[in-house]
Amino acid sequence: MRKFVSMLAVLLLAMGMLVGCSLENNATSTNKTEKKKEDGVKIGLSISTLNNPFFVTLKEGAEKAAKEANATLTVVDAQNDSAKQANDIEDLIQQGVDVILVNPTDSSAVTSAIESANKANIPVITVDRSADGGEVVAHIASDNVAGGKMAGEFIVEALKDGGNIVELEGIPGSSAARERGEGFHQVIDKASNMKVVAKQAADFDRAKGLSVMENILQSQKDIKAVFAHNDEMALGALEALEAHGMKDVIVVGFDATDDAVKAVQEGKMAATIAQKPALIGENAVKTALKVVKGETVEKFIPVPLELVK
Template identity: 40%
Template sequence: MAWNSGRFDRWGTLGASTGAVVLCAAAALSGCSKSESPSSASTAASDATASAAPAAAASGKPKIGFSVSTLNNAFFVGLKLGVEKGAKDQGFDLVQTNANGDAQQQVNDANNLLSQGITALVLNPIDSKAIIPAVQKANSMGIPVFTLDRGSDGGKVTSFVASDNVALGATGAKWIADKLKERYGSPKGNVVDLIGLVGTTAATDREKGFSDEMAKYPGIKVVARQEGAFDQEKSLNAMTNILQKFPQIDAVFGANDDNTVGAEKAIDNAGRYKPLGDKEHIMVIGADGTAQALSAIRAGKQDATISQNPIEMAAKALSFIADNNAKKPVPANYAWPTLLIDKSNIDSDETKKYGLWSLQVSQ
């Protein structure tokens, strides 16, 4: 996907937390991976016939359509909960579909939603290019489109709500550089970069942020860049191969916490786990703040995660739909802040205030 720097010049922000590393974020997820259940509609709405213009549901409430990329990843379960929360808060009827990681299925789902008299379409795209026809069809019908966590490369999107993934990637790189400086006296060492799901704006932007920041440290060598695809099994396999090839690895950046959990399993399996503080400890930092990552941080298997809050992020997107319905201005891009969590602040009041969203998600 082509990099569009202008997209981030226009971000609105919620504000920063105090006392920890907080970033404003733009388009993702965490993360992303395959899904588990068939594409299905839920949450209720009367059967409405296709319309060339937005129409209210039979209940008189605006009807919102939501297509989530997958529910086989806790982050996207969090997005679903946030959309449901936002719909309830704003008094919307909601129709949902799960594309199960299939980009063409998602386009089909979106077209089906557009035939049901919805007044707005919320998309969490699997692929930023593949979703374009659905966005363009909504545009032709006069139905506003809102993208959540991941963006679209074409068509008109009214508002894009996510984390600033370029900044997120840069934070991961700087954290690694700082830790390597503590270890060696200057930022140097061997680093592995496990990239997210290629084709998503989140993966592209995190990789750009990470790579651009890491380029500032000539003493650090990125010995391997492989796609982990926001998937634990793929990341485990990729990291297993990397560990066999490189006897010296100092740190791993995972584009999301599924990538890092897979990497941690590979490190364990290879007998190369060393506890925090050991000079041979392989430092691992990820993103999203999943329950597995938080447990790994407490156990000393993962050093840090750059947490998002998909529940609150999604609810904010629904509030923008209400504003748009009321003819109020809404931001074209809105960045939800992130928080770097490690062992020093995982149980702090600040972290609790930010929200350990993964504790609200059960799979």
């Protein structure tokens, strides 16, 4: 009997040790999983183009935030090609990223790619430009309508006697072009002594801004102001105006890139609407990390604007 009791005690002790080890292993495994969830997040960032200083700065802001969080950030450049952007996003889905950040080349064309991510249960966050379709958990951008209004109000204040205005639009179909133009016209269309005599797309590109402005100047000589939907187009327009000796034309851009701010400081450009692209990129990554952890995020996360003049 004593021998049986002793054997039972040894057996119970061994079982206790096994259970303890099992619990310890499970706890270690759980800790590793939690650590991986914090440090091993894979984020994809699809940028419309890296041939624009604004988006280069946005990318750098995202990279900084990802590095600080020990997250992996994969950046792909759509080169302003909607079809390439769709393929890039499909590649990110195949790579098994946890979240996709999208800066759409075209707000409508990007819809099918976002829907593909939705089907793969990968959350999507839009950056700077919104999407017309698909399920998006958050949108991080400046208030482009408000920025357009700021540009319009500046021109109205500067042109006391009124005059003709040229508007250089961004990529047709992009939310930024639509919204900046909308805000601008909310102000300008109410000014009885001002008229937009030419409105043409230059695709947010400096070289196109130059060529489009050159073409406009062939038929429109009496111009008092130019509003460009971004600084690259504004700088291109400025070059065309200077070539025609029209240095008194008020030129207003949007983004506050380094070149544009320098042009404002030198008195060549009148003003630019300052976005904070680095902050947009940082906020995008920080929001992505919250989404992965299951936290609730706002549908629209605004980034402040200011007038640089």
